[in-house]
Amino acid sequence: MTHASTTLAPPVAASQPAQRDRARPSFLRTSGVAVGLFLGVRLTGVAVLALVARGAGRHPLTLLTRSWDSVWYLGIAAHGYGHDLPSRDPDPHSDLAFFPLYPALLRAATALTPFSGGIAGLLISWTAAAVAAAGIHAVGSLLHGRATGVALVLLWGLLPHSVVLSMAYTEPVLAAFAAWSLYAALAGKWLWAGALAALAGLARPNGFAVAAAVLAAAGAEAWRRRGKVSRVSHRLWTGAALAPLGWTAYVLWVGRRKDDLLGGYFEVQRLWGSTFDFGWGSVQFLRAMLLHGSRFVFPMALVLVAAGTVLYALLLLDRAPLPLLVFSGVLLLIALGGSGFFESKPRFLLPAFPLLLPLARGLVRTARARPWHATVLVAALAGLSYLYGAYLLVYAQEPL
Template sequence: MSQSTALLPAPATERGDGGCARPSRATVAGPVLAVGAFAAARLTGMVCVALVSHLTHQDAFRLLGRSWDSRWYTGIAAHGYGRTLFFEPGVVQSDLAFFPLYPGLVRAVATVLPLGYGAAALLLSWLAAGAAAWGVYAIGERLHGRRTGTFLVLLWALMPHSVVLSLAYTEPVLTALAAWSLYAVLSGRWLWAGTLAALAGLARPNGFAVAAAVCVTAAYEIVVRIKGRAPALEAPRKVPHSLWKLGGLRRVCAGAALAPLGWAAYVLYVGIRKGDPLHGYFAVQRGWGSTFDFGAGSLAFVKHLLRDGDKLVFSMTLVIVAGALLLFALLVADRAPLPLVVYTGVLVLITVGGSGFFESKPRFLLPAFPLLLPLALAMTRARPNSAHLVVCALAGLSLAYGTYLVTTAHMPL
């Protein structure tokens, strides 16, 4: 097997009457426990937000479903694209900066169900967060076992900025599509991987990271297959190996071809609307102050932060980004599977190398759940009391800081 599939234990199954394989209780209990723990963590976070909102005379529903970017998404869902806000010279905020999958789904849900756009957006985000938690668990479990998968989900649910997973934002949708696309790559399901990557590319600008992971891994897989060293999938019985190898290559190529289509299609669409097919979308992003400057803007802000100090949110952002860089180094050192390294590396590169809203960088890193694999492995190997202590400490930090972000900080997330 190739590097991308060598770390994949077969799912646990047991034989029932008639000889048909069926999932074992352990197979079913693992994801149920992990998603249940995730739901409990996020529900507790929302209760904290609701309590503080009540005490401070704020509307919790508005804070969760109609704040900052949520208003742009629900506006697109309700009225389509076409809203532009003009500020000082050079600052032009167009709704074309927001990718269409999430507002399209919000509109569909609001059309089918008796819900307003804000409620539909929250419902979608919460369901996507649950699907993402399941996908995160599935990857952790297949690579390192049930315990690691559960810890991986818990760590992801209890990051200081994981409150975003309870808001009407696109990060849950992107993470769900990314996790299951990466799982499909790891298990050799290339058409599924490419299709989910294409949808991820329609969800957010940094959804391109999923396509990059699929394409780079596909290139590696093609080289391995052509050289004939170790095919990723075993040929079925009664099928000549040469034909199986050719069919497998076609699926790998098809998955890689599908992966970038969603992201490329929307960027091209915006470019055509702006009269510049190749650069129009990036001009829209520049209007928001978002460019890729290889970290120059971020470095200048960090210097200001270290020299002069600033708000708590900025200091926490610096700590979170620095921690992400360290965790990425550990992920590479642990020789994680190629698709996880590429996906996470692209997300980290976009976050660190991009300028714009510095306080939003933790949110951009939220889909980079493979960063937490080294910590999940360490907790798996630690004594239970030590692991429980870490979980409790993270829960306290996450609930307190997440509630502060939503109810008190009043800054764009």
């Protein structure tokens, strides 16, 4: 028996690279299907938006390229930092609240292409959204198979706030770096995980959630290998060291400009009305909303954040990998514990695609057992996503 095992081992080992080579084209085809499906649902959403906007006398391209934060990013790309916007508050709003990666990409795109700022912004966002969809598919496929990966991408593209993924906004950029950083962490590619986390930290204030996930995963891996013969690779420590650099560098740079190295950036955010108060500001806002009523956007935001909380509980029960739990948990904590811009909280959760994993697995099971039920469910989600997205941009008049 020992002799037979010895003689069979080399052919099995030799066949593994060949099996991987055969599986790679199949995976790429499935990834292409997922990205194509994502682009299809988002293009349909843009078409619905265009119809609604035209009916309201609004130009859809202007809505997609020059709504709310898009104007700030275009201004930073064109003129650099250092410009304030007068507001109803005693203090002006500073553009230092906006992280630098997206404006840098805008400058590069306008310099290298014939497109103007707004169109270049859409080009960046749509490209980043497609890259994010591929990364989300890769994470879902790695954990639960390719069908779940495709379902995960589909659900992400049909979220009620997914219209933001079609706008000149930063969420697609953060989602792209986050998805591939998390995939690299799950696959043990620590240098890639850390480098992509650093770039995610330059994209948005909540980009440090990616660094937190990589640091947690690296720490858990180092703890798992303690005392074992296989030592922790220097790549793990280097990746962990890289992960927080982007976010930390920008926060310190703003602090230096404001003559308060550690507190300057947070003071900028405070003047915008954004602070972390463990949810007290949100509780006060909810109280006022219940007592005095509010526009449709605010109750919808409450429902979506509550749904995110339930999905996180399901993710915990599902024993998802640590980096996904940390990444989603930090984003959810920011949404729940931060004050200001209550209507924007669902947008802050857009990059938290792991929250959709339990739904994606359920959708796959439903599609296999009752295909018609799955079709009706996806159609209902699409209708909600398209109509609500058009409402947010055309009629809501509330910051996204």
